[in-house]
Amino acid sequence: xxxxxxxxxxxxxxxxxxxxxxxxxxxxxxxxxxxxxxxxxxxxxxxxxxxxxxxxxxxxxxxxxxxxxxxxxxxxxxxxxxxxxxxx
Numbered sequence: 026x027x028x029x030x031x032x033x034x035x036x037x038x039x040x041x042x043x044x045x046x047x048x049x050x051x052x053x054x055x056x057x058x059x060x061x062x063x064x065x066x067x068x069x070x071x072x073x074x075x076x077x078x079x080x081x082x083x084x085x086x087x088x089x090x091x092x093x094x095x096x097x098x099x100x101x102x103x104x105x106x107x108x109x110x111x112x113x
Contacts, residue, residue, distance in 0.1 A: 041102050048099060055087055055088045062081055
């Protein structure tokens, strides 16, 4: 909501809007895949060894990387517009 509000106020271009709109589902889908992995791990933890725990750590890392990438992309877009706004 905050990003959409800032996008309206700062006058984002179509490409910037597309990046903002696609960032949210990207992070949500990574988190959903991580939850699936977590659910599978809970169900079969007794039968599988350390490989399952390693897969869980990799899934958590993937969510972090996705979130970090989205935050960086949004920060660059919003930051550029804020610099233009306050540079005047």
